Amino acid sequence: MNAPAGIGLRAPHLAEIDRDRPALGLLEIHAENYLLPSPSFAAMERVRADYRFSVHAVGLSLGAVDGLDAAHLARVAALVKRLQPDLVSDHLSWSTHGGRYFNDLLPLPYTEEALDVVVRNVDRLQEALGRQISIENPSCYLAIAHSTMSEPEFLSQLAKRSGCGLLLDANNIHVTAHNLSIDPARWLDGLPAAAITEYHLAGHAVNEVEGGTILIDDHGSRVGDPVWGLFSQCVERFGPRPTVIEWDTDIPALPVLLDEARRASVLLAAGGRHDARAA
Amino acid sequence: MTPTRIAIAAALASALTLPAVAQAQAQAQAQGRMPVEKCFGVSKAGQNDCQTDTSSCAGTSKKDNQPDAWIAVPKGTCQKIVGGVVKG
Amino acid sequence: MTLALREWQAAFVADLAGGGGEARLAIHRHHIQRSLAKALAMTFPTVHALVGADFFRQIAGIFVTRELPTQPVLAEYGAQFADFLAAEEAMHGLPYLADVARLDWALNVAFYSPRPSAADLTGLSPEVLLSKVLTLAPGAELIRSRYPLDRIWTASQPGAAEGEVDLAKGPTCLLVLPAGFVRLDEGEAAFVASIAEGHTLEAAAVAGFTAESNFGLAGCFGRLLGCEAFAALQQ
Numbered sequence: 001m002n003a004p005a006g007i008g009l010r011a012p013h014l015a016e017i018d019r020d021r022p023a024l025g026l027l028e029i030h031a032e033n034y035l036l037p038s039p040s041f042a043a044m045e046r047v048r049a050d051y052r053f054s055v056h057a058v059g060l061s062l063g064a065v066d067g068l069d070a071a072h073l074a075r076v077a078a079l080v081k082r083l084q085p086d087l088v089s090d091h092l093s094w095s096t097h098g099g100r101y102f103n104d105l106l107p108l109p110y111t112e113e114a115l116d117v118v119v120r121n122v123d124r125l126q127e128a129l130g131r132q133i134s135i136e137n138p139s140c141y142l143a144i145a146h147s148t149m150s151e152p153e154f155l156s157q158l159a160k161r162s163g164c165g166l167l168l169d170a171n172n173i174h175v176t177a178h179n180l181s182i183d184p185a186r187w188l189d190g191l192p193a194a195a196i197t198e199y200h201l202a203g204h205a206v207n208e209v210e211g212g213t214i215l216i217d218d219h220g221s222r223v224g225d226p227v228w229g230l231f232s233q234c235v236e237r238f239g240p241r242p243t244v245i246e247w248d249t250d251i252p253a254l255p256v257l258l259d260e261a262r263r264a265s266v267l268l269a270a271g272g273r274h275d276a277r278a279a
Numbered sequence: 280m281t282p283t284r285i286a287i288a289a290a291l292a293s294a295l296t297l298p299a300v301a302q303a304q305a306q307a308q309a310q311g312r313m314p315v316e317k318c319f320g321v322s323k324a325g326q327n328d329c330q331t332d333t334s335s336c337a338g339t340s341k342k343d344n345q346p347d348a349w350i351a352v353p354k355g356t357c358q359k360i361v362g363g364v365v366k367g
Numbered sequence: 368m369t370l371a372l373r374e375w376q377a378a379f380v381a382d383l384a385g386g387g388g389e390a391r392l393a394i395h396r397h398h399i400q401r402s403l404a405k406a407l408a409m410t411f412p413t414v415h416a417l418v419g420a421d422f423f424r425q426i427a428g429i430f431v432t433r434e435l436p437t438q439p440v441l442a443e444y445g446a447q448f449a450d451f452l453a454a455e456e457a458m459h460g461l462p463y464l465a466d467v468a469r470l471d472w473a474l475n476v477a478f479y480s481p482r483p484s485a486a487d488l489t490g491l492s493p494e495v496l497l498s499k500v501l502t503l504a505p506g507a508e509l510i511r512s513r514y515p516l517d518r519i520w521t522a523s524q525p526g527a528a529e530g531e532v533d534l535a536k537g538p539t540c541l542l543v544l545p546a547g548f549v550r551l552d553e554g555e556a557a558f559v560a561s562i563a564e565g566h567t568l569e570a571a572a573v574a575g576f577t578a579e580s581n582f583g584l585a586g587c588f589g590r591l592l593g594c595e596a597f598a599a600l601q602q
Contacts, residue, residue: 072439209336331398356417361532
């Protein structure tokens with residue numbers, strides 16, 4: 001079976017997807033939006049029965065030194081148990097400290113100590129869920145001076161030591177590479193193909209600032225051409241994997257997202273050796 | 280004056296025997312006053328996402344650590360709310 | 368020398384709060400403020416409509432700096448927002464705003480409550496009914512305000528009709544339920560409050576008549592049953 005392409009399920013489209021069941025290879029929800037019972041939960045669960053499914057957590061804070069929040073972990077575990085999704089993931093970042101939740105994917109210094117912390121947290125998460133999870137590369141805005149390894153090295157080590165999968169977000173690679181002046185093609189070097197379980201695609205904003213531009217991972221537009229290019233390289237290098245289009249800012253009508261997913265699907269089927277722009 | 284026990288029992292029991300239509304009307308009336316379902320539909324869940332706010336970049340130049348300028352006046356449907364409360 | 372991760376994260380958080388750190392840290396600082404204000408706007412849509420998007424962002428931003436979430440589910444963030452608006456009335460000058468926030472919060476809580484089957488009292492004898500103790504549906508809440516909260520809410524809905532709301536048309540008592548909210552008169556409110564306190568239907572009815580001599584018990588009870596105001600009976 002070909003690697004499926006799908007979209008992140010967002011609240012404004014839930015009723016439409018529940019009613020029309022559009023052709024999509026995959027749907028992905030944010031775990032934190034479905035930890036409480038509600039009519040939205042009921043609709044999501046109806047929809048889940050008809051699609052391959054991914055649960056993408058945004059708040060486990062896998063880089064937190066204090067470890068995972070037991071109560072939150074238990075709620076996410078219960079959701080995963082109930083939905084039995086094909087994929088489960090969260091980010092290489094932290095968002096809690098001292099009992100407060102910052103609602104941001106904050107950056108980690110890539111050090112041996114941080115690696116130990118993340119491995120420990122990922123182990124605990126995989127144990128609680130009884131399954132493999134995947135870790136996504138974040139969008140970075142800050143160069144952290146005392147990192148002792150690169151992000152891909154850190155991710156590779158993490159996958160090796162914890163047995164977790166890797167979720168490669170091609171837009172995040174592009175954003176990070178631009179903001180930190182890294183060659184995105186070299187970023188891909190040395191990643192273990194076998195560990196890669198999923199791809200993400202999204203749009204970003206280009207912001208003019210003093211002395212140049214900063215890319216902001218706002219998920220607010222179509223996937224840009226450089227990101228399609230990078231995605232194509234990933235697929236060629238690592239193989240096709242389930243792929244999700246994410247859109248969170250100025251969310252458009254559903255057909256726009258279906259169109260982006262179709263484009264990803266064409267590229268996946270062609271093994272990346274295909275000009276996505278012509279698709 | 281409080282009605283008798285018997286009258287209260289009869290009133291409660293009569294509510295149970297309201298025809299289904301009347302109960303449905305009661306429900307419609309409740310929803311007409313405040314249609315939670317119709318208001319939010321199923322599309323309310325969505326407070327958590329994982330993008331970066333578009334305007335976050337404002338303030339990345341060194342001097343710009345000031346918060347946004349204070350907009351002094353609430354400007355929304357509060358303009359439709361008039362009068363004062365009669366002190367009771 | 369490399370800071371240990373714990374100290375490094377503590378310093379990062381201090382820079383976020385204090386405005387320190389390098390210039391690009393502002394991207395994270397702004398994102399936290401803006402994204403949490405956006406989450407509050409979804410949870411408090413009526414407050415948002417009343418004050419407008421710009422003012423809301425500003426006042427929610429102040430709340431965010433004082434009360435960060437303590438866990439990641441943002442639908443559960445904002446429990447103290449109404450108290451904040453009450454304490455900071457000078458910021459907005461709208462005396463009814465905190466009560467509107469209480470209504471928005473109660474609607475949010477009701478939306479995210481389980482929906483077990485409603486109480487079925489069919490076939491109970493009048494005598495049994497008198498001694499019955501009912502439980503309100505999960506998430507149900509009685510809200511009292513000196514302001515006409517229901518009218519303010521209606522006037523603030525998208526596409527609401529033009530026309531003014533007279534603040535003197537209060538006070539109101541609203542019963543917020545998963546299925547909607549209903550405005551209750553004094554007798555009805557006393558009836559529901561008594562049930563919520565765990566009294567029998569007979570005692571609740573007496574409370575209703577005590578509060579309002581014209582209390583329409585049969586109509587009120589029927590309407591509440593129609594709204595699925597009561598949770599299923601525990602056997």
